[in-house]
Amino acid sequence: MYDGGKIIIGLIIGIGLFLSPFFYNAGSSAKPPDPQLTKKAKEAKVCVEPTRYMRESHFTMLDEWRHTVVREGERYYKAADGKIYYKSLQVTCMNCHSDKTKFCDQCHNYMDVSPYCWDCHIAPEEKK
Amino acid sequence: MNFVLSLVFSSLAVLVVVLIPWIGVGALDLTTLFGVVIPYAALATFIVGIIVRVLNWGRSPVPYRIPTTAGQMWSFPWIKSNPIDNPKGAGGVVVRMLFEVLTFRSLFRNTRLEYRRVEGVPRINYEWEKWLWLAAILFHYSFLVIFLRHFRFFMDPVPGFVTLLQNLDGFMQMGAAPFNGFGLPGVYITDMLLMAAATWLLLRRILYSQLRYLSLPADYFPLMLILSLGFSGMLMRYLFRVDIVKVKELVIGLFKFHPVVPDGIGVLFFIHLFILCVLIAYFPFSKLMHLGWHLFKPHKEPLQQQPLCPACESLELPR
Incomplete structure (x- = not known):
């Protein structure tokens, strides 16, 4: 093989990169x-x-809520089952899902997503 | 093959590739087959295929290397040579290859032969043509960034460079469409660039008569496959979402040799995955193997400069 060493080294590096995961x-x-x-x-x-x-x-819904609330002033959301919800991350969502680290962050960290909710909203204080 | 026929043939092939997982998972629920068996088989084909192909090239004798590089070869010290275009030593080869691999220099030299009449007189001109280079470089770098961004599904914990790439790529923080419900997730610039560039690479084969004449299904098929791969990926991100947490569980399971197929992943993911499997399984047999060509282009990248003619040596002529 001509330049066999170089070819095999190149091959090992290339395949190694593909198999790195x-x-x-x-x-x-x-x-x-x-x-x-x-519990709630x-x-x-x-x-x-x-x-x-x-x-x-869920983020599409939150984004939709943000736009309709901020731009159109519509504060109520009618769900598919007919129930009416107040469009608010802190008041409605976080009312039940109050534990950010044990709920939101679980998947967000796993998927390496950093939502910018908390750039403006204040993350709720958590009881330790 | 006639070009209409080639286009029809390639589109049909891609359509079949899309329909197989759609029926297989959507109707028959064969998630283990499409989520575990086929990906492993495709990856094995990809790896083994590349190794066999490259070793095969390495073993092929090159009895007479003819450098056809653009620059003046080194001959006498008083004749100005081009050390990068027509390298003499290993250093020049490395520089030349870096330029070639990272900036696609030979495509930048592309010109287009054009026949036109100037004041009634027929003329043949070599026209300025950088669109191929532009589309190719955008396409390849976008593909690289998209591939590396996907490592957020491949690795746990997600390495820092992936986060950095995501932030840079999505820095516009802009929705896919200016309507409610399309504001999140944010658009990645590379998604758009890849689709635009690949579309141009396909269109130029259809629009330019010379390329239409040269193109075969082997040219159309990979491009259409990549376009449908990108399209399915973008659909999945911006429109019909799938449960990506479960997708990552599946992917990590594959990489840890503990395959699990969680329930409730949308069929669109399996279509995306199957297109990818077809692409990588097809890879070693196709023109896509240009990935490994750069080490084997003695006429373009002389890793080791051979004498132009062995007889010249005895005549003490310049090499």
Whole structure:
């Protein structure tokens, strides 16, 4: 093989880079996130919309709320089941999901998402 | 193959690639097959295929290297040579290859032959043509950034460079469309650039008559596959979302050889994944192997300059 050494070194580096997630994850525990519901949330049983929608798209709803509240002054949201909710992150969402570190941050950290909610809103104080 | 036929053939092939997981997961619920078995098989094909292909190239004899580089080769000290374009030593080769790999220098030299009439007289001109270079470099760097951004699904905990890339890429903090409900998640610049550049790379093969003549399904198919990969990914981010926490559980499971397929991942994810599997399984057999060509272009990248003709040595002529 001509320049065999160089080719094989190049090949090992290239393939190694492609396989890096295998090596990286081998050492880590990689526990899936475990968002905890508070007692209040458990008692309420239902969120504003079905769980699946909330897991996939809660931020779309929050963004929609933000726009309609700030720009159009509409403060009430009619859910698919007909229930009316007051559009507010701190008053409505955080009323049940009051435990930010055990709820919001669980998945956000796992997925490396840093929502800018808390640039303006004040994160609730948590009882330790 | 006629170009309309090539286009139809490639589009149909991509359509089949999209339909297989759509039916397989959407109707038949074969999540283990599409979430575990096929990804492993595709990755194995990708890795083994690349190794075999590269070793094969390495073993092929190159009896007579003919450098066809653009610059003046070194001959006599009093003839000015171009040490980067036509390198003499290893240093020049490294510089040349860095330019080539990182800035696509040979594409920058691209010109386009144009036939036109100037005042009734036929003329052939070599026209300025940087669009290929521009689209290619945008496409490749966007693809790299998008690939590296995906490491937030591949690695736990997420490494810092991924966070940095995400922040830089999404720094516009702008929604996908100026309507309510499209404000989040924020748009990534590379998503748009990749789609625009790949669309141009496909369009130029259709619009320019010379390229239309040269293009084959092997040219259209990978481009369409990548376009549909990007399109499905963007759909998943901006419109029909899937549960990405479960997606990451699946992906990390694959990388830890503990595959688990959580319930309730949308079918769109499996379509995206299957397109990717087809792309990487097809990779070693296709023109996409240009990934590994740079080490094997003796005429362009002379890793080791050979004498132009062995006989010249005995004649004591310049090499």
